[in-house]
Amino acid sequence: MVTPGIKDVAGAHYGWRDWLSQRVTAVVMAIYTLMLLVIALWTGGLDYAVWKSVFANSAFRIASFIFMLSVFLHAWVGVRNITMDYIKPTAIRLIVQIAVICALVAYTGWTIQVLWGAR
Numbered sequence: 001m002v003t004p005g006i007k008d009v010a011g012a013h014y015g016w017r018d019w020l021s022q023r024v025t026a027v028v029m030a031i032y033t034l035m036l037l038v039i040a041l042w043t044g045g046l047d048y049a050v051w052k053s054v055f056a057n058s059a060f061r062i063a064s065f066i067f068m069l070s071v072f073l074h075a076w077v078g079v080r081n082i083t084m085d086y087i088k089p090t091a092i093r094l095i096v097q098i099a100v101i102c103a104l105v106a107y108t109g110w111t112i113q114v115l116w117g118a119r
Helices: 015-043 048-055 058-086 090-116
Strands: none
Touching (some): 015 048, 015 058, 048 058, 058 090
């Protein structure tokens, strides 16, 4: 019997948070994709000059960074859930999860470098 108010420590209970984060990040990615579509339609296409002018705007760079963070969070939740479900040996699961975390942190740094690096 579980005492009321005391959480069950057997499970991670990520379910609703994972569900919500997957939906929120998907909406952010969809809005950004629609924004790119509108820009492409408005300018008649996406060539180098259009990309350069769009990325000269700080607001667009921030939107791009938020989009990339959404992609990384979306990927992390998916990979974490897959590893928890299908990789049973704890050591191997942790190695895979640490490798994914390291890659996502590196990708975040790379995104910052691309968006705000030297031009």
